[in-house]
Amino acid sequence: MAITLGPNQYGKAEVRLVTVRRDGPVHHLKDLTVSTSLRGELAATHLTGDNAGVLATDTQKNTVYAFAKEAPVGEIEDFGLRLARHFVGTQENITGARVKIDEHGWDRIAVGGAPHDHAFSRSGDERRTTAVTVQGERAWVVSGIDGLTLLKSTGSEFHGFPRDQYTTLAETDDRILATAVTAKWRYEGVDVDWAESHREIRRLMLETFATKHSLSLQQTLYAMGQAVLEARDEVAEVRLSLPNKHHFLVDLSPFGLKNDNEVFYAADRPYGLIEGTILRDDAEDPGPAWDLH
Numbered sequence: 001m002a003i004t005l006g007p008n009q010y011g012k013a014e015v016r017l018v019t020v021r022r023d024g025p026v027h028h029l030k031d032l033t034v035s036t037s038l039r040g041e042l043a044a045t046h047l048t049g050d051n052a053g054v055l056a057t058d059t060q061k062n063t064v065y066a067f068a069k070e071a072p073v074g075e076i077e078d079f080g081l082r083l084a085r086h087f088v089g090t091q092e093n094i095t096g097a098r099v100k101i102d103e104h105g106w107d108r109i110a111v112g113g114a115p116h117d118h119a120f121s122r123s124g125d126e127r128r129t130t131a132v133t134v135q136g137e138r139a140w141v142v143s144g145i146d147g148l149t150l151l152k153s154t155g156s157e158f159h160g161f162p163r164d165q166y167t168t169l170a171e172t173d174d175r176i177l178a179t180a181v182t183a184k185w186r187y188e189g190v191d192v193d194w195a196e197s198h199r200e201i202r203r204l205m206l207e208t209f210a211t212k213h214s215l216s217l218q219q220t221l222y223a224m225g226q227a228v229l230e231a232r233d234e235v236a237e238v239r240l241s242l243p244n245k246h247h248f249l250v251d252l253s254p255f256g257l258k259n260d261n262e263v264f265y266a267a268d269r270p271y272g273l274i275e276g277t278i279l280r281d282d283a284e285d286p287g288p289a290w291d292l293h
């Protein structure tokens, strides 16, 4: 039996980086979590412990901080591209790099109705995300949204599913539909207005969730991805992971009360998990964009 080294990568996970742009009295905050992964000729360190080709993960972390000082961070996709290209361009053994970045939002505190110059409150759980992959000369960008919690209090049905000896779920033509969106979309190229694209994709997904009458969360998932692909030529493929955050009607009959879809128990777990990919049938080969993601 021969044993060989399979796919591998290494890097520094979850480097916490906060920058303050101080080019006047109004400060601008960026709050990022950056993870780097390098790939390439790394057999020696695995097989013999020869580290001559191993750019230390500590150096990778330091590079993130130094790059944040040397030029404005800008959009997370651009920052990821700069870092990934640097690692591939400067290390002989490193042929590929993946840089993942989560951006945590901050809102300015309103003081007397006016946004404060340098005081902020965390925007909540939602994060803007990106995963930039550079392989040799080529680059792929997969951006997204994490932790965007949505709910609609009507406009959702679920019925017509098979009933076997284990089925107890009642059919419904009016239920709460709630989820926390994890969305990732792969860009066709890297010449993109990242901020505008993110803003529009987010808007399209939210509007579709709100307005599409839902017969299943699966149908809603597809419609959200379809809306993005129809409107945004720069996007090749959308992947969505949608937990079904169940809201169960509370049985109020023991108290002589009727529950007209007004009182719910919000269950924590288990939850349905609906996941899917929506893509163009002529989409280009995604290369290593999703590998070892």
Ligand SMILES: O=c1[nH]c(=O)c2[nH]c(=O)[nH]c2[nH]1
Binding pocket: 158, 169, 215, 216, 217, 218, 244, 272
């Ligand atoms: O939208 C839904 N899809 C399902 O697959 C499912 N399964 C379930 O129990 N409830 C729901 N709701």
